[in-house]
Amino acid sequence: MPGDINVLCNEMQSFNLSRINGKDPFYENGFKEKPKLEPALRGEFKEHFHTKVTNGHSQKRTESTFAGRRDVKSPNTLEERQIVSARGTVRGFKNRVRAGIATFIEPLSEKRNYCLLEKDKIVIYTTSMSVVRDTHEKCKVVRNILQTNMVRYEEKDMYMSKDNQRELQERLNTNGIRVPQVFADGILLGGAEELERLNESGELRNIFSEYPKVVVTSNCVKCGGYRYVPCLICHGSKKSVHRNHFTEEFCALRCMQCDENGLQRCDMCGEQQE
Secondary structure: OHHHHHHHHHHHHHHHHHHHOOOOHHHHHHOOOOOOOOOOOOOOOOOOOEEOEEOOEEOEOOOOOOOOOOOOOOHHHHOOEEEEOOOOOEEEEEOHHHHHHHHHOOOOOOOOOHHHHOOOOEEEEEOOOOOOHHHHHHHHHHHHHHHHOOEOOEEEEOOOOHHHHHHHHHHHOOOOOOOOEEEEOOEEEEOHHHHHHHHHHOHHHHHHHHOOEOOOOOOOOOOOOOOEEEOOOOOOOOEOOOOOOOOOOOOOOEOOOOOOOOEEEOOOOOOOOO
């Protein structure tokens, strides 16, 4: 038994010495290193991508399979070209990512559908600022014509709110706006001159025949006919009364119930004006 142990120890020493000297009999006898093959024989090669060229020009796709929106601001992205590998396989399409990005950043609806939002409604855009006398008088003329026809209308003052200014710019698709402007069912009827012409010819009465009528015209007891009242939450200070719970110090927050002037739309008169 002791002799067997000595023999085993001698074999282990010889095995370790051979590994230290760089010779591993187990590796040499049991395994053989695989021969190094050429890249073409072992199926390895470097990919080279290019766009498919025909007669010196990139081949354009005659029919696009992508249904997304193209970036019309960059005309080069409107054309798709195949990205072909060295083996002739199609690996993708050029400008496809740009087209996808343009699709997802596109807003769902660029403009509001005023024909649907203002169905059976008459909306006029005026101004209460009387610095320009001619504009102020035209607004009064339009208002008197609507009151004469006894129709219910909604008046939006350009001087009282910047939101009304931006809204009219969007509807007219121009930066230079002129008031008054009258809309019925979301469709532009025109300004003071157009409304006077329609009123004198009798067409305006036919247009307004299907719209809601008012029985008595009187000033609102709450806003006095101005259609705006001081904010009931912040009382016109434009600062929120709610405390900031994130810090120990008091931080004045912007009131979210009023506009930039600290005003709210009158809730009593609603759409019925004067």
